[in-house]
Amino acid sequence: MFKFQFIKKLFFGKKALDGALLEEIETMLLTADVGVSATQQLIATLTQKLVRKELNDADAAFKSLQDEMKSILQANDTPLVLPPTVKPFVILVIGVNGAGKTTTIGKLAYYYQKLGKRVLLAAGDTFRAAAIEQLKVWGEKLNMPVIAQAQGSDSASVVFDALSAAKARDLDLMIADTAGRLHTQSPLLVELQKIRRVLAKIDPTAPHEVLLVLDAVFGQNALVQVKQFQEAIGVTGIVMTKLDGTAKGGSLFAIAKQTGLPIRFIGFGEKIEDLEPFNADQFVQRLFEG
Ligand SMILES: Nc1nc2c(ncn2[C@@H]2O[C@H](COP(=O)(O)OP(=O)(O)O)[C@@H](O)[C@H]2O)c(=O)[nH]1
Ligand SMILES: [Mg+2]
CATH class of the missing domain: 3.40.50.300 (P-loop containing nucleotide triphosphate hydrolases)
Structure with missing residues (x-):
């Protein structure tokens, strides 16, 4: 099983959505090479939402993590389009x-x-x-x-x-x-x-x-x-x-x-x-x- 699938599994295990779970997710993200800075952003967002009680269940928490991951990458999602004016x-x-x-x-x-x-x-x-x-x-x-x-x-x-x-x-x-x-x-x-x-x-x-x-x-x-x-x-x-x-x-x-x-x-x-x-x-x- 791949590292990211382990992360998904952590959410849907029987565990409660709490600090201990967040720590496990943090460790997993780091071992999956996500890097300290991006991992901190992901965990901070999850923590904030948990504290504000915006995440009621594992589904919501997992979706929230995915959304934040997408938003990190979206800023860099720029296709290489060849401008017709530049030739070659x-x-x-x-x-x-x-x-x-x-x-x-x-x-x-x-x-x-x-x-x-x-x-x-x-x-x-x-x-x-x-x-x-x-x-x-x-x-x-x-x-x-x-x-x-x-x-x-x-x-x-x-x-x-x-x-x-x-x-x-x-x-x-x-x-x-x-x-x-x-x-x-x-x-x-x-x-x-x-x-x-x-x-x-x-x-x-x-x-x-x-x-x-x-x-x-x-x-x-x-x-x-x-x-x-x-x-x-x-x-x-x-x-x-x-x-x-x-x-x-x-x-x-x-x-x-x-x-x-x-x-x-x-x-x-x-x-x-x-x-x-x-x-x-x-x-x-x-x-x-x-
Ligand atoms: N499985 C897999 N092998 C790849 C991929 N891209 C390149 N390879 C293989 O990696 C090896 C090195 O690729 P090559 O293009 O010669 O690397 P270069 O030295 O950077 O030019 C070759 O055996 C490729 O067939 C990929 O996306 N997937
Ligand atoms: Mg080559």
Whole structure:
């Protein structure tokens, strides 16, 4: 059973709605990576309502918690809509190794292609041959161009070529992959900064979106990564992957509450259609299902 289901169970156990129950819920929220600040907000609201005797039964209390959880995420529930005036729109995808960047790029390309956008991919992860291959496979599958160079080549130059090509072909969207890196690996961060600079040479407003991909399994570390990438490169949106696993993405509450960054998409599988725009209400609903 998942952590959030335990929380639901706490409400509907035989226990009274009292301070002891609230403490158990608080502990559960913390172990589910919701973070101290968001947990405090949730518990404070519940406590207040209990004191005012606004919650008559477990149903009301559980609903109240869910509503408050939704309200934390709703502030960050901003879909990534491509403005028709920006062409090509440039998405730079960053994150640590294995987070799901390249997979997410395939899914995003598919998502926007279905919306009628003409997309080009840039194999900016020149560090690993497999990453270039992986992106080419997506490109073939979706019948869209992939700009790539040999493994080990300069990733800023790949991304530069890609944006030039996307512009020349008058495409709607370019999505650039980058090498996985730890926020602590400064040479790699310098490389990302270089990518930003070369993009700006072609279009001073690019990249229009810097998407940080986070694996749901990162738990509390997700927030640390957001802050460090934010500081080093600037992040404009979050994608959380692997929500099909046992990790339910409680860290999104901490990220929402403490960074204010839009949560753009969630990924829940390895298939191309396993991605959808983030929806706060639906997300909270699903946390307690099953
Ligand atoms: N179950 C599951 N696996 C995923 C998801 N997203 C990516 N993966 C897998 O995670 C692994 C790493 O993904 P990849 O895109 O190569 O990560 P990258 O290093 O950040 O580019 C691969 O085996 C993917 O198939 C997801 O949403 N759910
Ligand atoms: Mg990759």
